[in-house]
Amino acid sequence: MxxxxxxxxxxxxxxxxxxxxxxxxxxxxxxxxxxxxxxxxxxxxxxxxxxxxxxxxxxxxxxxxxxxxxxxxxxxxxxxxxxxxxxxxxxxxxxxxxxGTAPGEAGGGGGPGGGAGRSHVDDLARLADLKDRGAISDEEYQRAKDRILS
Missing domain, CATH: 1.10.8 (Helicase, Ruva Protein; domain 3)
Structure with missing residues (x-):
């Protein structure tokens, strides 16, 4: 054809x-x-x-x-x-x-991670929660995330 x-x-x-x-x-x-x-x-x-x-x-x-x-x-x-x-x-x-962390394991104290029992995961989770609730802006979220990860 x-x-x-x-x-x-x-x-x-x-x-x-x-x-x-x-x-x-x-x-x-x-x-x-x-x-x-x-x-x-x-x-x-x-x-x-x-x-x-x-x-x-x-x-x-x-x-x-x-x-x-x-x-x-x-x-x-x-x-x-x-x-x-x-x-x-x-x-x-x-x-x-x-x-390997639970939500209630975030202890006080000084250190590069912010606390003796806290990890970067807890800090990032709390930061994301603040952003979701509207307590911080996207720019503040990015700056704080960069500080946590550095």
Whole structure:
């Protein structure tokens, strides 16, 4: 087949529409799996409630997904935030455990690290906490971090 014939048979606009359709299908499946995951993660739904939503989402996907987003969309966002906070807390606990210090081990005393029982990890964690609470600016955070690490 001649390459010029292929270009005429499938113009650029059709390529654009095909890519748009492909993107929308991928978006649809992402949303569907996100909702199914949220159904199973939700603690405020009973077993029958989860089964009902799951059947609705699988049997009538368009209506089920839209109904779920309308009925439970805000609580879905809250569960995502709670999951992210739990993951972050677990990660910070893992870092402290790997560094070999506990949050209450920060003792007083003088030394280059700031205390006898404190490590750079504790200082950086406290500094990040201050930044998260808005007590210090990004510039102050960077300067203090540079001092701790030097």
């Amino acid at each position: 001649d390459t010029n014939m292929l270009a005429v048979d499938y113009p650029v606009l059709n390529i654009f529409w095909t890519l748009l359709e492909l993107f929308l299908w991928i978006l649809w499946f992402f949303l569907l799996f996100k909702i199914i995951t949220d159904i199973f993660r939700s603690h405020d739904l009973s077993g029958w409630g989860k089964a009902g939503w799951l059947v609705l989402v699988i049997i009538l996907p368009l209506i089920g997904v839209l109904a779920y987003l309308i009925a439970r969309g805000t609580s879905m966002g809250k569960r995502d935030v709670e999951q992210a906070q739990r993951s972050e807390a677990a990660f910070k606990a893992y870092i402290r455990d790997a560094a």
